[in-house]
Amino acid sequence: MKAFVAVVLLIIMFSCNKVVEVNLPAYASEITLEMYLENGRELRCLISESLPYTDSTINKPLDSALVVFSDGTNSYILQNKAIQDWENGRLYNYFNPYILYPDMEKTYSISITDKHNREVTASTRFLSAVTFIDSVVAKQSVNNSDSFSLGIVFKDPSKTDNYYRLLVAKKLNDFNAGQADILLNDIGFNGQSFSFFSEPDYSRGDSVTVRLYSLQKEYYHYIKSVEDARSSNFSPFVQPSWIKSNVSGGLGIFTAITYDEKEIIVK
């Protein structure tokens, strides 16, 4: 449908674009948090400040904030320190070397206080159940025998609302590899098997990673609202979406990550 709208607009309309000055309504910046709790990982997060939309600064990390992580029993202070996640190509600016091992019974929380005494808080839990990938198969492309698509199948558990994110790539940080990145909820296939074929981006001998995230409901809605907010910026036909954040007093996401991963060598 999006392609249809885009093509129609392109063909039918002799549209003109003109750079304009826009006086945006006043905006008070907010603290934004991005933190993922992972099994066997240190504590790390990205804390920044949101900016007026047309501000000349692109990114404004928030320094010198008091960041306290708690597992309900113990508290850990994250230091203001730049950290590079080489595997996934991500940056973080607060860090604590404490290695986290999930406890499904615990509620994890974080509080951030900046030098202006603004405070944001968030809490999360690990999902008690993870959906596993049933199978991954490689199939020759219909149009080209040298390229392969990967077919992934998983079975959605019934009785619960489930949310997923599926990534397929040669390497998870290989951003130019034409990887698949799809967001799903089980509203249409609750309790059934779901299958998906990637684009035919792979050749014989390629090692491909498939990762299926089982998402918390708030993480799913957060990513969905971010995607909708981005797409509405470029289409007059889409109603803008407000960011659904689980960070109280600010923006962003604080969530626990669970996933299943499989690797396949294309033959």
Next chain:
Amino acid sequence: MALQNLLAYKGVLRFLFPVLLLTQSGFAQERQLAFTLTDKNSGQPLMGATLISLDGLLRITSDSSGHVNIPAPVIARGEKLQVTMMGYKKAIIYSRSLTGQKEIRLDQDIKTLQEVVITNNNPIARVMDIQMGSEIITAAEARKLPALFGEVDIVKLLQLKPGVKNAGEGFSGFYVRGGGAGQNLILIDDVPVYNPNHLLGFFSVFNNDAIKDVKLYKAAYPAKYSGRLSSVLDVSTRAGSMDSMMISGGTGVLSSRLSIEAPIQKGHSSFIISGRRTYFDIFTSTLNRAKEKNAAYEKIPAYFFSDLNLRSDWKLNANNIMWATAYWGSDHFSSFTHDVAAKLNWGNRTASLNWKSILPSKVELTSSLFYSGYQYQLSNQSGYNNLQMRSGIQTIGMKLMIGGIKTRSLSWQAGVDGMLHKLDIGDFKSSSDLSGFHVGEKISGNEMGIFLNSEWNKWDWLAINGGMRVSGFYAAGKWNINPEPRVSARFSITENSSVKVSYTRMNQYLHLASLSSASLPVDSWYPSTEKTKPEYADQVSLGWSKAIDHNTFFLSMEGYYKWMNRQIEFRDGANLFGNPKLENDFVFGKGVAYGWETYIEKKSGRTTGWIGYTLSWTTRTFKDINDGQPFKPRYDRRHDLSLVFMHKLNKKLSVSGNWIYGSGAYITIPVGRYVFQNQAGRQVRSITPVYAERNNFQLPAVHRLDLSMVIALKSKKGSSDITISLYNAYSRRNPFYIQFDERNNKDGYITSIQPTLVSLFPLLPGVTYNFKF
């Protein structure tokens, strides 16, 4: 609930019953003889013809079926009667010559016919008419005015009338008095049309060659109409000629059209068939074929629409006529790349069979059976993945209407109608070689209505119209029944000016679920259920109208206030596709709309046209949207001005133009942003917009001049012309929306964000060749 509503309207009923009783007594006063005024050539009934006795004591205007009723004593006295109608030769009839007749035929006046722009209602007739908040436009008028790409669209012409706003520049979707696009009841020959648009709303489904006229009701809806909150657009197709075969058509920049009409049995029956088709796809497929050897070439997607109107009329005898109509429309979009094949098809189908009979007791009986259906299908095959989406609605209905013959003081109408709806909502099928799933909703609902409408105008200074409709919807074993009172009155101040007031209530049982602000083919209709209650609206209107300068100008002013309840929107992040229960993503709220419309129109002479101005406000309030605060919908436009002129220079040349000005539309733009990188995947450090209030930004005002010239060509047989149009003559860059472009440096990092105003149409010329023989 229904009982409570009835009790709530006790006051209205108390007012209504005396009116109905009075009309009963008026009906018994004098014997009347009924006649039908028709076009001598085509046999079509003529609405708005005026019949007066030369002593001035009798003055009657024919109704929508061409009917007039003449008191028997007038016939018996042998008076001279004059019959006039714009575009027809004046006829003088001796009333005794009508004895034993049922029909009065008028001959077209070829000299004036081409000048006829607005027929039917002259200014005094409109001043005296109790109906307020209505507009009538003929197909002839639509042909005279400038059109985008030269493609005549009668619905776009309505957007030049006060109180009617468009969905965006070039769109044929419309919003009436602050109501939504899905709150307009759109009828073609009394059959509902569920998606009135081709090509995302840039063209309406109405082929001007098949249309006789359109009537738009913005308030004071006659009780026979129901089912939508904001307006009724009643499109009438024209009957084929009962006299001789005629072929007409035309070819333009985007489409060609052809109509064939002929008598089946001369003077008794006829048919007309009109079709049109666009031809983008012919050009694009030729280009694709020429480049198919280039492996890197991405094919241009193909798109076309086509539609067909059919109508056949039979005069069974002087008291019985039958007619059948059908519409078939279809849009096709297809895109084929190396790995992906996508198709989107949608279209409406309608059919009706109608019978009108004048019974010996002078009661007119109209009955009809009809079908209407709309469906879209979207399929996407990408490698081994197959997706299919489908939604649609099918309706089978009947209407039975009975009307008393109009006398000097009374007319009445009663009827019953019913519709069986079958809805296929959000049918979603996903399959691959490995597995698949299928989800969707199938819901049935029955809609019914029973009504009584009576108009009483015993005295010249006062006319009252009282109506009551009881409508209901049956779904999941439960009836939801609601009263819909309609009351209006006209007080004459002088012979050529009057004040009018009205109150109406409308219920809406089918709701248009749309995720966008434009009219898209994937918008779905959803019925009322236990959770999704019927929408309803109350509207009050107050107006003043006057005929000026010997019936040359018509001036009117109308104010209105409308309360809209149980309004429906999608919550943020709603799933339109693959959702087994769509209504779980609905949120409910209310709206208000109010405004003032001023309209002056020149009805006759070589120069005709109008000026319309609307000052209006509309807001919506939803608990789950905008933090519960009221917000303005996109189509809330404070000022809306239209200037329209048509001038006949000589027999061969006529020019026309329109200039419009409208306050800018409201859109939602982001106020803030931040960087979100996600845990893994290809979205790295991308800009996330932060929105605050809904529709927090007003686009700059829109203004545009369109011009058109019609050159009549010499033709040995029939007639032909070339219409040249200039859309947006001074190439104003009217705002459509604002896009925020991200500017990147050579390493791919975002360095700045630039707001860009996107406008659609610069100066666009259009040429159309039209013929008729």
